[in-house]
Amino acid sequence: MKKLSVLIVGASLFCMQQVIAQSTPELITNQPAPVFQLKDMEGKTVSLDDYKGKVVVVDFWATWCGPCKMSFPGMQMALDRYKDDKDVQFLFIDTREKTADYKDLAKSFLAENHYTFKVIFDENGADGVQNKFIKIYKVPGIPTKFIIDRDGIVRFERIGYMSGMSNEDLANEVAEMIEKAKKPAEAEGDTTAKGK
Numbered sequence: 001m002k003k004l005s006v007l008i009v010g011a012s013l014f015c016m017q018q019v020i021a022q023s024t025p026e027l028i029t030n031q032p033a034p035v036f037q038l039k040d041m042e043g044k045t046v047s048l049d050d051y052k053g054k055v056v057v058v059d060f061w062a063t064w065c066g067p068c069k070m071s072f073p074g075m076q077m078a079l080d081r082y083k084d085d086k087d088v089q090f091l092f093i094d095t096r097e098k099t100a101d102y103k104d105l106a107k108s109f110l111a112e113n114h115y116t117f118k119v120i121f122d123e124n125g126a127d128g129v130q131n132k133f134i135k136i137y138k139v140p141g142i143p144t145k146f147i148i149d150r151d152g153i154v155r156f157e158r159i160g161y162m163s164g165m166s167n168e169d170l171a172n173e174v175a176e177m178i179e180k181a182k183k184p185a186e187a188e189g190d191t192t193a194k195g196k
Contacts, residue, residue, distance in 0.1 A: 027157045033058075033148045034136045038093065038120040041107055046091065046120045048152070055181045056148040057090045057174065060122075060139050062097055063105045067161040068143040074170030076115055081175055087150075088178055095122035095134045096142065102130070147177040155181040 033056075037047040048056065059075060061068035075090075082088040094106050106119055123132040137146065140159060147156040156177040161170075 027159070029154045029157050031154050033146065033152050033154045034133070035152075036093075036120075036133050036136075038123065038133070040118065040120045041103065046118075048091075048148070051089045052152065053087075053150050055088045055150060055178055056146075057088070057178065058137075058146040058148065059090070059092045060095050060134055060137070060142050060144045061092055062095055062142055063102060063109055064098060065142050067163075069109075070163075071143050071161040071170060072113065072115060072117075074165070074167035075117070075174070077167055077171035078174040078178075079116065081171065082178065087182070090118060092117040092119045093122055093133065094119055095130055095139075097130050145174070147174075147181045149181040 033048060035048045037045050040046050048058075057078075061072075075092075079090050082090070094102065097105070099105065103121060106121075109115075110117060110119065122130050122134055124130050125132040125135055134142075137144075143161055145156075145158040146154050147158075149155045158173070158177070
């Protein structure tokens with residue numbers, strides 16, 4: 001009977017750890033960010049390499065994605081906090097669109113909502129779907145945000161949007177990840193970054 005109790009308690013603790021892990025708002029990855037060269041809304045090429053030495057927030061989204069749209073007021077707040085910080089850049093990668101006029105839809109959506117995001121467009125993959133870099137980044141669903149440090153290392157990955165989260169809470173969470181990414185990984189006590 002005592003062994004059974006120990007097993008039940010152990011199984012309960014394991015389940016609790018799994019729930020906590022699934023609700024963790026950020027995943028620490030410490031992997032090099034795949035470099036992309038994508039077109040912005042004006043047709044200019046934007047490369048991740050353009051922002052070497054900066055912390056870059058990459059947010060994958062689509063015009064049809066409800067949770068993406070719900071996260072945008074908080075993301076605008078985060079962007080506004082860093083608008084004068086030359087060491088931080090936000091890039092919003094529009095991906096997995098389902099209609100041919102997605103560029104016009106994205107422009108209209110941003111204008112109607114007064115979002116000042118720098119939007120770039122994912123390319124078509126081998127299957128003809130606009131999903132090349134979302135696949136390269138192994139994004140499980142959108143919205144997904146990557147916080148990339150000055151050395152091009154993905155320090156954090158934030159998957160999804162928690163319903164009920166306030167705009168300010170999201171902005172604070174993004175700001176916290178940005179501030180951590182500004183510091184060397186070693187300063188955060190992480191010895192796995194950069195192959196260590």
